[in-house]
Amino acid sequence: MLDFIYYPVSFILWCWHKVFGFVFGPDNAIAWILGIVFLTFTVRGILFKPFVKQVRSMKKMQDFAPEVKKLQKKYANDRQKQATEMRKLQQEHGVNPLGSCLPMLLQIPVFIGLNWVLRNFQEGRPDNYFFDAAEVDSYVNAKLFGINIGDAINHFGFAGQSDEWNWEVAPLAIPLMIIAAIATHLTARHSVARQNPASASQQTAMMNKLTLYIFPFGVLIFGAFFPIGLLIYWLANNGWTLGQQRLVYGRIDREEEQKKLEEKEKRDNLAPKPGQKPKAGQKPNKPQPGQKPATQNKQASDEASDSAESGSEGDPGKVSAQSSTGNTNGSGTSQKNGTSQKSGSSAKSGNSAKGGAWAKNGGNKQRPAGQGKKSKGGKRR
Template sequence: MESQRNILLIGLLFVSFLLWQQWQVDNAPQPVAHTHTSVAPSTVADAHSSDVPSADSALPEVTTNSKELITVTTDLLEIKIDPMGGDIVYSALLAHKLEENGDDPFILLEQTNDIYYVAQSGLIGRDGIDSSRSGRAHFDSTSREYTLAADQDTLNVPLTYVAANGVTYTKMFTLYRGKYNVNVDYNINNTSSEQLQVQMYGQIKHSIKKSESSMMMPTYRGAAFSTADTRYEKYSFDDMVDTNLDKSTLGGWAAMLQHYFVSAWVPPENDKNIIFSSVSAGGLANIGFRGALYDIAPGSEQTLNAQFYVGPKDQESLSEISDSLNLVVDYGFLWWLAVPIYKLLMFFQSLVTNWGIAIILITLTVRGALYPLTKAQYTSMAKMRNLQPKLAEMKERLGDDRQKMGQAMMELYKKEKVNPMGGCLPILLQMPIFIALYWVLLESVELRHAPFMLWITDLSVQDPYYVMPILMGISMFVMQKMQPMAPTMDPMQVKMMQWMPVIFTVFFLWFPAGLVLYWLVGNLVAITQQKIIYAGLEKKGLK
């Protein structure tokens, strides 16, 4: 009886958690953004913040199919650079396919009728060449095609611009074998007789899109940023519409997120930067940074730089760029539990090279660790069942006197050494583990298109034939039959218990196959454990 109530409890808790998550996405009041009030050092130029080409700027005339674009290809990336401003207007992730078993790569940055998503960078300030006042610089390149050769680990793509005063600006893109980050350097050779004052900026422009999440897949699409005070904070499109960001910080980063993938500008961690955002009336959102203001004396050179990441939410790669950028893999409030689960999952995967088997091993590990508590749970349930006749006699003798009934029950529990709450602890421990694993399976890009066996070719999406959810429902039904309802149980509660396997099966039809696998294997382990524990209890005279 207690076990059935626990199953009902965990089901209601988890469904309530999912409903709360979706309500947060759709209806929760958005946090009010507060402008940073500290005075920025002189090395940060706030006076020229309006110089950054805003989201209101007209869309570039150059499209991703234009012959004028510069195409750069490495082992992992294909990007296209617009010579007007040197913006990255297209990125294809060659190691990640758009569809399972497909040939087309996943495209992150692009300009189409449906979405506008580009990474822009430039120089602003008094002598900037990319400001809203001066317009964008048009760079020259010696080639329209750059490819990382088999014997190369680094690929440099130099773009040059010579201003009217003779100053030479070289914008260097550096890409690396096995990496998704692009290093962007501005080298300014001041051959003029005047001192120059410039400031680098980088921003990501994105069409404002509605969230595509659902109750079972509450994924996030929008912006995020990091400052010295706040290591990671989401800043949704609604937040951006309400209030423009303007935060002074040492280091920091600005990013656009979607399920499994991220693009981010990461300025130098020792520079004072401004993290900003803006929104256009036409439905474009910007988030980015303005870097430190540099004075460049006549006859001298200065290099300004930042890193741009465009790729999957790979925690190891993200951590190499910034110690907080890996937080874009958002495990929610149970991150402290999800991180070790993720590491354990990765460890098992390194041993068996099959994500489904790794999930099974995680399940066995969790169930094995909780076995002492599970045994205590079933022992407590058996003792409670054996006390039912005494409790029924007590209720008949004491009638409706709740105070005396409560005192008598506590004395009986103490005498028989029974903890009436003993059956709840394993469930309460399993619930956060289940939610943490849910977020690990939902957020880990490693599981995207990861096969298991037979018809399960992608553990990150639902079972296409609903076989595992049905098997999971059958396993719940078997567990239910192994624990008969008490005669004194409320009839309405009995009906709810009888329908629980059906209700769970319906919910799990849309869950990621990896999560259903975890639950199914967990049920099978629980059935086995019950058999073993019950056999031991019967030897002790406890039915």
């Protein structure tokens, strides 16, 4: 029924047994144990990329967990609308919830297939999928510390196997069960430590308890019904997972740190630094054509203001030509209310009028043109 699983699993195990059997001998238990270990590594190597995608997907889901909580609170009474909005949010962030479960789901058929293949190594069988009769006998007679690697403390009524308690297997099986349970706990603990507390929920807390305590305890209980070869697979699988997590999590942490440094450097380059001095050889910004530098504009404004103040307070002979309300023409006449008057000397545009003499008209003194009017600075002269 599940031959599409059993044949690939047995073929990978057959290949690795041929490799290590060439080195250690085909009947050596070490060749079979290393074959099982590298069968595990082969399957996990195939699932490496899906595992990386799983970790990145879980990281994204933790990042937008606050938004998920807002949706759950907003649509607490409308489950359908809540599910619709959740799908939209996941699509916006490029997250597939099923993708995070894929590596774990794919390992289940491998475990089932290996369990079946290892239990089918029975004395007198003509073959076992890719293994012929001689290879079946080789596995049945392979012993580690005097214990057959195909035996279990209890085979639990498996077809063709005795369901009696084989306590002579316990000295090898129990240490393997304990180490496998510890490896399962450490793997789960390392994964839980990566979770964002802001994304914690009741479902998350329940799953954490299952992976941290229930699964390792299950290995201790049900490991008594696993053959030695399957316990080795479980131990190798958890050892690979722990090392893979450290490698992938470390890489993702470095990528995020590098991204933060690049963003900070970009912000620092855009923001002006207080008290920053021009670098050696750096040229000042050139003004646009027809535009005066800001310092010259400020200096001209200050000079005009000073000139206006001195002309109104102590020296009426010096008045800025720019303070006149009329336009000063080239002949030195200032227009005021439509009447032209001559000053003591001709005024040129942009310069203060010279002469400063009071013009006499019938023995009466008259102020120079522009006196008493508002200057551009807003002061009375």
